[in-house]
Amino acid sequence: MDVLTHSLGSEGVRMIVGLIGVIALVSVNALFLIWMERKVAAHMQLRPGPMEVGPHGAIQTVCDAVKLMGKELITPEEVDKPIYYLAPIVVFLPVLLTFLVIPFSQTMVIKDLNVGIILILAFSSLSVLAILMAGWSSKNKYSVFGAIRSVAQNIAYEIPLLITVMSVILMVGSFKLTDIVVAQSRYWFILVQPLAFILYIICATAETNRTPFDLPEAESELVAGFHTEYSGMRFALFFLAEYTNMFIVSAVATVLFLGGWHGPILPGAIWFLLKVYALIFLIMWFRWTFPRVRFDQLVTFAWKILIPLSFVNLLLTALALKIF
Amino acid sequence: MLSESIPQALSPLNLEKVAPGDYAKTGYHLEVTATPEQMPAVAQALLKEGCFLESLTAVHTSREAFTLVYHFANFYELCRTAVHAVLPDGAEAPTISHVFPGADWYEREVYDLYGIKFAGHPNLKRLLLPEDADIHPLRKEFPAEAEAKAEAPK
Amino acid sequence: MITSGIEEKTFVLNLGPQHPSTHGVLRVLLEMDGEYITAxxxxxxxxxxxxxxxxxxxxYQQFLPNMGRVDYLHALAFNQGYCMAVEKLLGLEVPERAEYIRVITNELNRLTSHLLWFGAYLMDLGAFTPFLYCFDDREHILDLLDSLTGSRLTYCFYRFGGVPKDIDDDFISGTRAFIHRLRSRWADYDxxxxxxxxxxxxxxGVGLFTKEQCQLYGITGPSLRGSGIPYDIRKSEPYSAYPQFHFEIPIGENGDIYDRYIVRLREMEQSCRIIEQALNKLPKGPIMAEKVPKRIKPPEGEVYxxxxxxxxxxGIYIVSQGDVKPYRIKLRVPSFANLSLMVESFKDNLVADVVAILGSIDVVIPEIDR
Known part of the structure; x- marks a missing residue:
């Protein structure tokens, strides 16, 4: 350890340990979330869900992961190979990097950047590039449809998302995630910004391509959308990214609105995770109750309702700050 | 009453037979016999009476001739009109798909299964069988299952 | 008509034959301008x-099992149609009790079909959960019919002149319990x-069928009633024991896919009503006509x-030439006409609407293909 510290500096060791921790967290988290989704879906649909492997099917997703790894990677003949190969990696890496700044507790944060929230928003919007690459390179009309929809959708929903986040930033005066959490030590921002919270959850659901906004992969229209032509581990990476994205948007919501690690008795990190999983449950609940919106409705909803509303919210926040 | 107004509407066409049917036995309220050439006019008259085309099919009655069978019914009043039109083998029947667009597919089906051509049909292609098929399986000379199996090369 | 014709602005999308929401093996070539359909x-x-x-x-007897396989979701209605046609040709009278059993099983089968449509339709719209709710309900009917007929889907239960097996008290109490359960579920569905x-x-406002279109294309069933025309053969050309029951024909107003949805949903309640009345009034007596000939050889003639x-x-059209084999049988299936109009209504809609419209008329492709 001393040698490592000596050659890399304490900051370097922190980074490496953090990165290993993140990779472990991402995989375990995804396995857990997939199991959780299955269980949530099942119980909402009056059935038990996976029960065979492990207690209440807890190891089922591990088996599925192993199966996916063992699958043949099929590359259709006509695809644009470099882009086709690159897309699953491009979708996954930015997701990994955003973990760098998420404050699980006062001290459990790998690198507390002073532009933390901007970094998260910037990296998470990269995933749309990956979806475009995947859809475009697949040489499949359904995939292209998925990709086009995804781009239009992400551009439309990114704007209200950013403006909503801005109204919280205005109140704190800092882009640093820990500062935002510390500012909520007396009360959570959901109490003063309820509209912003609702707007954020809607946009986050759309950003993560979840029902009712799952148009890029709408299975009843587009077969499987942008990942129609992917198989095996490449498909698994898209899957992994989707669930990790869900974790990240929920974590950001926790930081912005639900007071991050603040909570009585239990340690901060536990509170943080509890809040995140509660939000994820909410998003899963949406998926298993709502039908899908139509594409034109989706875009109209963003441009005509969400964006004006988020501007109103921003103006009101600024006004309130000026007066009080 | 449709069973009275339909014969009235059809009377200017000088059809071979317009008679009340035996509903208990056949399910028809009106039985009409026409020539295939008269069919567009008959369809037009029945459309004016508010009828819809229930079904259109053919029967391979003999070696030389087919009978085209048209069934019309009405949404508001129970009155099924069956129109029979005898068509010699090889002759073309005029289409009624410009009167009842729903007849489009029925005529394609009859063409597909019997090889009867409908003059003036906008898109007379095979419907149920593959486009490159060379059989018309409901013609009586087409072998039955068992015969076809016996003839097939082993 | 689509040939190879890809114009500058459009492209052809091949929907099916293997696609998650074509309900069987339907293939539709769509000429698209972006997300909009031009042909x-x-x-x-x-x-x-x-x-x-x-x-x-x-x-004639050998063809009976075929009828369960034309429309596999409402096999008993096809059984019924064929048996009625042959009975008409032979001049057979079906005993009262057999007619009641036919009505009960037929309406149960209609419920399974509507429940399956409900689930599949919502799945087309992207909601998965209702699918499992209604399959849960449907399973009860399948068990009931299984105990009576011996099969779960492709029934071959009616015979010329009646039904082969009488219903027992278990079936009756099971059906009553099921109706009670299904009624308690309407609120959940709503x-x-x-x-x-x-x-x-x-x-x-999506997928409108006007009354004129319905007449021109010969649309029937819930798709027609959604457009506001109260045409239901159970009422307008009463057969079997249906005239003895009170039930309504639900109709829609605008003829959009919402109306068709509502019509089907209300029809399920009407089916429940019919079954209840039939169980209450179930007469005693034989279940088979007395003089059914061993050799079915109807006299010359035709029947629809x-x-x-x-x-x-x-509709079933039989031409008999006095032989043991029918000379010609034509099956007039509802989805055939319904699909031909639906394709017209695709134009200028989004690809998502295609799926919704397709689901709303509840096509069964094997029925069309025969």
């Missing part, structure tokens, strides 16, 4: 099994689907009978 051409026949040709080559804002926005299936009018 549509269906290609059918992938499930063609030559039922009509088979009919000409086997005797809360989950009918009142959902997204659902209403997806379905209102129509029954109301879950999708619309099923």
């Amino acid at each position: 549509a051409e269906p290609v059918i026949g992938y499930g063609h099994r030559a039922h009509e040709h088979m009919a000409e080559n086997r005797n 809360n989950l689907v009918t009142k959902n804002v997204i659902f209403i926005h997806r379905t209102k 009978t129509a029954v109301e299936t879950a999708r619309g009018e099923f």
Whole structure:
């Protein structure tokens, strides 16, 4: 350890340990979330869900992961190979990097950047590039449809998302995630910004391509959308990214609105995770109750309702700050 | 009453037979016999009476001739009109798909299964069988299952 | 009509034959301008099994099992139609009790069909959960019918002149319990689907069928009633024991896919009503006509009978030449006409609407292909 510290500096060791921790967290988290989704879906649909492997099917997703790894990677003949190969990696890496700044507790944060929230928003919007690459390179009309929809959708929903986040930033005066959490030590921002919270959850659901906004992969229209032509581990990476994205948007919501690690008795990190999983449950609940919106409705909803509303919210926040 | 107004509407066409049917036995309220050439006019008259085309099919009655069978019914009043039109083998029947667009597919089906051509049909292609098929399986000379199996090369 | 014709601005999308929401093996060629459809051409026949040709080559009894396989979701109505036609040819009288059993089983079968449609339709719209709710309900009916007929889907239960097996007290009490259970579920369905804002926005004003179009294309069944025409063969050309029961024909106003949804949902309640009345009034007596000939050899002649299936009018046209084999059997299936109009209504809609419209008329492709 001393040698490592000596050659890399304490900051370097922190980074490496953090990165290993993140990779472990991402995989375990995804396995857990997939199991959780299955269980949530099942119980909402009056059935038990996976029960065979492990207690209440807890190891089922591990088996599925192993199966996916063992699958043949099929590359259709006509695809644009470099882009086709690159897309699953491009979708996954930015997701990994955003973990760098998420404050699980006062001290459990790998690198507390002073532009933390901007970094998260910037990296998470990269995933749309990956979806475009995947859809475009697949040489499949359904995939292209998925990709086009995804781009239009992400551009439309990114704007209200950013403006909503801005109204919280205005109140704190800092882009640093820990500062935002510390500012909520007396009360959570959901109490003063309820509209912003609702707007954020809607946009986050759309950003993560979840029902009712799952148009890029709408299975009843587009077969499987942008990942129609992917198989095996490449498909698994898209899957992994989707669930990790869900974790990240929920974590950001926790930081912005639900007071991050603040909570009585239990340690901060536990509170943080509890809040995140509660939000994820909410998003899963949406998926298993709502039908899908139509594409034109989706875009109209963003441009005509969400964006004006988020501007109103921003103006009101600024006004309130000026007066009080 | 449709069973009275339909014969009235059809009377200017000088059809071979317009008679009340035996509903208990056949399910028809009106039985009409026409020539295939008269069919567009008959369809037009029945459309004016508010009828819809229930079904259109053919029967391979003999070696030389087919009978085209048209069934019309009405949404508001129970009155099924069956129109029979005898068509010699090889002759073309005029289409009624410009009167009842729903007849489009029925005529394609009859063409597909019997090889009867409908003059003036906008898109007379095979419907149920593959486009490159060379059989018309409901013609009586087409072998039955068992015969076809016996003839097939082993 | 779509040829190879890819114009500059459009492209051709091949929907099916293997696609998650074509309900069987339907293939539709869509000429698209972005997400909008400029032309549509269906290609059918992938499930063609030559039922009509088979009919000409086997005797009347041998063709009976075929009827369960034309429309596998409402097999008993097809059984009913065929049996009625042959009974008419032979001049057979079906005993009262047999007619009641036919009505009860037929309406149960209609419920299974509508429940399956409900689930599959919502799945087309992207909601998965209702699918499992209604399959849970449907399973109860399948068990009931299984205990009576011996099969779960492709029933061959009616015979010329009656039914082969009487219903027992277990079946009756089971059916009553099921009706009670299903009625308690309507509120769930309404809360989950009918009142959902997204659902209403997806379905209102989409896929309109006008009354004129319905007449020109010969649309029947719930798709027609959604457009406001109260045409139901159970009422307008009463057959079997239906005239003895009170029930209503639900109709829609605008003819959009929302109306068709509402019509089907209300029809399920009407089916429950019919079954209840039939169970209450069930007469005693034989279940088979007395003088059914061993050799079915109807006299020369032709007959057309129509029954109301879950999708619309099923008409069967039989030409007999006094032989043990029918000379010609034509099956007039409801989805055939319904699909031909639906394709017209695809134009200028979004690809998402295609799926919604397709689901709303509840096509069964093997029925069209025969």
